Amino acid sequence: MQTDISALIAAQQHEGLQAIGTKVLNHERLTPAEGLLLFTDAPLAYVGALANWKREQLHGNKTYFNRNFHIEPTNVCVFSCKFCSYSRLYAHREEGWELSIDQMLDIVKKYDGKPVTEVHIVGGVHPKMNLNFFADLLRQIKAYRPDLHIKGFTAVELDYMFRKAKLSVEEGLRVLHEAGLDSLPGGGAEIFDAEVRAKICHDKVDGEGWLAIHKAAHQLGMHSNATMLYGHYETYEHRIDHMEKLRQLQDETKGFNTFIPLKFRNENNEMSHIAETSVIEDMKVYAVARLYLDNFPHIKAYWPMLGRHNAQLTLSFGVNDLDGTIDDTTKIYSMAGSEEQSPSLTTVQLVGLIQQVRREPVERDTLYNEIKNYKDVDVATLAVNPLYN
Numbered sequence: 001m002q003t004d005i006s007a008l009i010a011a012q013q014h015e016g017l018q019a020i021g022t023k024v025l026n027h028e029r030l031t032p033a034e035g036l037l038l039f040t041d042a043p044l045a046y047v048g049a050l051a052n053w054k055r056e057q058l059h060g061n062k063t064y065f066n067r068n069f070h071i072e073p074t075n076v077c078v079f080s081c082k083f084c085s086y087s088r089l090y091a092h093r094e095e096g097w098e099l100s101i102d103q104m105l106d107i108v109k110k111y112d113g114k115p116v117t118e119v120h121i122v123g124g125v126h127p128k129m130n131l132n133f134f135a136d137l138l139r140q141i142k143a144y145r146p147d148l149h150i151k152g153f154t155a156v157e158l159d160y161m162f163r164k165a166k167l168s169v170e171e172g173l174r175v176l177h178e179a180g181l182d183s184l185p186g187g188g189a190e191i192f193d194a195e196v197r198a199k200i201c202h203d204k205v206d207g208e209g210w211l212a213i214h215k216a217a218h219q220l221g222m223h224s225n226a227t228m229l230y231g232h233y234e235t236y237e238h239r240i241d242h243m244e245k246l247r248q249l250q251d252e253t254k255g256f257n258t259f260i261p262l263k264f265r266n267e268n269n270e271m272s273h274i275a276e277t278s279v280i281e282d283m284k285v286y287a288v289a290r291l292y293l294d295n296f297p298h299i300k301a302y303w304p305m306l307g308r309h310n311a312q313l314t315l316s317f318g319v320n321d322l323d324g325t326i327d328d329t330t331k332i333y334s335m336a337g338s339e340e341q342s343p344s345l346t347t348v349q350l351v352g353l354i355q356q357v358r359r360e361p362v363e364r365d366t367l368y369n370e371i372k373n374y375k376d377v378d379v380a381t382l383a384v385n386p387l388y389n
């Protein structure tokens with residue numbers, strides 16, 4: 001493998017790209033200019049091979065997933081992000097839904113006896129659902145099922161909740177952490193650049209605010225993820241700037257687990273005039289992310305948005321994680337035009353997808369502790385066991 005990649009780098013005619021290849025091979029950090037060059041000048045086959053080499057250095061063939069489910073407390077939102085196909089403006093709240101704590105506990109109870117390890121809680125920003133409401137929800141979930149890892153609330157939801165409660169970020173996070181919040185998902189990051197942000201989501205927390213919330217969470221000992229919404233008004237420079245800010249924070253705190261590029265989907269929102277990116281561009285984003293974010297342990301493809309087949313493809317372009325079974329009422333992506341209309345895969349299906357592209361499926365918990373390796377497991381045998389369906 002080392003010989004193959006060395007030969008590929010040696011055969012590279014573009015001097016700058018060849019130098020990048022050599023740096024990757026020597027585990028040296030890429031500069032912003034080099035990251036940019038990968039976007040502007042690198043053929044997909046070249047950047048993909050480098051990213052795949054890096055991925056295999058870090059994780060071999062292992063491809064992680066977890067058994068999780070989502071809860072969306074509400075789709076009513078006070079904000080008005082132009083790319084959002086999902087929320088109902090607060091002014092039209094009667095068209096949306098709001099779940100009570102009991103209704104959300106009922107969702108948790110549906111998983112009694114099932115080996116899920118994580119609940120992912122994320123939704124719109126509803127003024128009535130305040131810090132006390134969510135602290136109560138967390139306590140009740142933990143009291144009912146203490147072993148369930150709660151990954152919840154984007155920095156957007158947290159920023160609004162804490163400001164309403166007149167608490168600092170540290171104080172607010174401490175309240176939620178003590179009530180049972182274990183880690184933060186990566187949503188709400190979009191693109192940190194202020195000008196692009198003003199065009200696509202002018203009224204929610206800005207880039208600095210997003211980073212400050214994740215930094216504070218890391219300092220409290222919580223882990224988190226980071227996303228990047230790409231394929232709209234942003235330039236390559238904006239993507240590199242976004243990843244550079246994440247890389248700097250990660251150097252400081254080491255609190256990020258996973259980076260998740262999110263492809264902009266253009267149905268049913270106010271940015272429908274923007275054409276979606278090609279699969280080639282998508283794979284390039286994953287590959288550059290793998291190479292640029294040298295201090296992020298994991299790169300995740302969120303299959304409900306990309307579709308299962310493209311998610312399989314990312315496993316050769318730097319990705320080593322496919323999120324989870326999800327089992328959702330999640331409407332964010334289906335409403336935005338993703339291929340996956342009802343996002344839910346059984347463990348058997350996920351293991352099958354990963355094995356089909358000759359990778360090694362590994363079930364993990366939220367913090368990437370390995371639960372079960374399915375390398376030599378026959379999916380047909382697994383399929384007859386109700387615990388995997």
Ligand code: V47
Binds near residue numbers: 187190262263
């Ligand atoms: O921040 C909204 C995105 C995000 C669209 O941390 C859209 O494990 C594309 O962050 N096209 C929320 N994307 C979801 C999210 C997430 C999902 C799964 C796992 C994790 C994790 C995090 O959804 C938002 C926004 O960037 N989004 N609308 C759209 N039209």
Ligand code: SF4
Binds near residue numbers: 078086
């Ligand atoms: Fe609200 Fe999130 Fe949709 Fe923005 S993306 S409008 S914050 S639900």
